Amino acid sequence: MIAGEFEFFAPKTLAEALTLLHTHHSGCRLLAGGMTLVPVMTLGLAQPGVIVSLNHVSGLDGVEDRGTTLRLGAMTRHATVGSHPLILEHAPLLAAAARAIGDVQVRHRGTLGGSLAHAEPAADYLCATATLGARFLLQKHGGERWLSADAFFVDVMTTALAPDELLSAIEIPKQAAGSGYAHQRLRRVEGAFPTVLAAAQIAPRGGPARLGLGGVAPRPVVLDIGEVLGNGVTPAALDEIGTRAFDAARHALADLNGSTDYRRAMARVCARRAVAAAADMLAPGGR
Numbered sequence: 001m002i003a004g005e006f007e008f009f010a011p012k013t014l015a016e017a018l019t020l021l022h023t024h025h026s027g028c029r030l031l032a033g034g035m036t037l038v039p040v041m042t043l044g045l046a047q048p049g050v051i052v053s054l055n056h057v058s059g060l061d062g063v064e065d066r067g068t069t070l071r072l073g074a075m076t077r078h079a080t081v082g083s084h085p086l087i088l089e090h091a092p093l094l095a096a097a098a099r100a101i102g103d104v105q106v107r108h109r110g111t112l113g114g115s116l117a118h119a120e121p122a123a124d125y126l127c128a129t130a131t132l133g134a135r136f137l138l139q140k141h142g143g144e145r146w147l148s149a150d151a152f153f154v155d156v157m158t159t160a161l162a163p164d165e166l167l168s169a170i171e172i173p174k175q176a177a178g179s180g181y182a183h184q185r186l187r188r189v190e191g192a193f194p195t196v197l198a199a200a201q202i203a204p205r206g207g208p209a210r211l212g213l214g215g216v217a218p219r220p221v222v223l224d225i226g227e228v229l230g231n232g233v234t235p236a237a238l239d240e241i242g243t244r245a246f247d248a249a250r251h252a253l254a255d256l257n258g259s260t261d262y263r264r265a266m267a268r269v270c271a272r273r274a275v276a277a278a279a280d281m282l283a284p285g286g287r
């Protein structure tokens with residue numbers, strides 16, 4: 001049960017939603033899929049005086065082809081992200097991340113924007129969007145700005161969103177045809193958040209190669225591994241990538257799911273597996 005009263009608004013347009021945020025921003029929370037907000041309110045950890053639901057705002061969901069990028073509305077549900085033909089073709093790493101989330105109910109209610117705005121460090125989308133070089137569109141009454149993942153994710157469950165801003169869209173660069181990718185996650189209980197994640201995105205023929213790590217720092221960590229793979233995906237290269245992941249996780253936060261040492265060790269394992277799996281998808285001689 002949710003104790004405490006709140007006013008509830010269900011605007012139908014983005015302009016209305018932004019005006020409501022502008023008017024009520026201090027005690028206001030946006031409601032997307034409610035998969036995180038509702039339990040948090042039920043536990044009494046948040047008691048907003050005003051809720052603005054984004055569920056009836058037109059134009060905030062869906063996937064558009066914008067030439068060299070895909071633009072995804074913040075209210076796009078995980079189930080859609082995981083199965084949309086444009087995402088499967090041009091950013092399949094993101095689709096793999098979406099399909100790995102929670103269970104079928106969570107995937108049909110939860111949204112891309114809700115997960116990114118909540119910014120749980122081990123959330124599947126944080127690692128995937130940062131690895132893919134995504135940009136984030138923040139809008140408010142009378143203004144908007146685009147941020148990189150590096151600028152958007154600030155700290156544990158903290159983003160650059162101001163109280164009167166909402167995340168309205170996410171732009172993902174289309175990945176080169178023939179790229180390899182992998183989304184590796186370690187979770188200890190079915191349906192739960194992962195403890196450590198690694199995402200690899202490797203372009204063919206010496207193109208960009210990136211490794212993202214999640215759950216090992218307050219924000220996603222992205223390593224450029226193009227140079228390490230200069231002589232191909234050799235055992236020595238995988239060793240070096242494992243060592244870099246282990247180093248990058250040196251400040252991993254400890255919790256009930258794992259100590260700092262455990263997360264570092266698992267970062268090494270997940271990183272090696274992600275890069276090896278992504279490399280396996282490249283055509284022979286593709287790197």
Ligand SMILES: Cc1cc2nc3c(=O)[nH]c(=O)nc-3n(C[C@H](O)[C@H](O)[C@H](O)COP(=O)(O)OP(=O)(O)OC[C@H]3O[C@@H](n4cnc5c(N)ncnc54)[C@H](O)[C@@H]3O)c2cc1C
Binds near residue numbers: 033
């Ligand atoms: C059982 C269970 C298992 C889960 N397992 C996983 C998992 O394995 N991996 C994983 O990554 N996640 C997992 N999740 C989290 C899930 O992905 C949620 O969908 C997500 O964290 C929140 O998205 P939401 O759309 O439900 O947002 P909400 O709960 O509605 O909102 C979350 C927060 O974001 C704010 N917000 C929402 N939308 C916007 C916006 N557009 N702009 C600005 N602020 C906004 C809200 O005000 C609120 O503070 C799980 C959740 C549950 C309940």
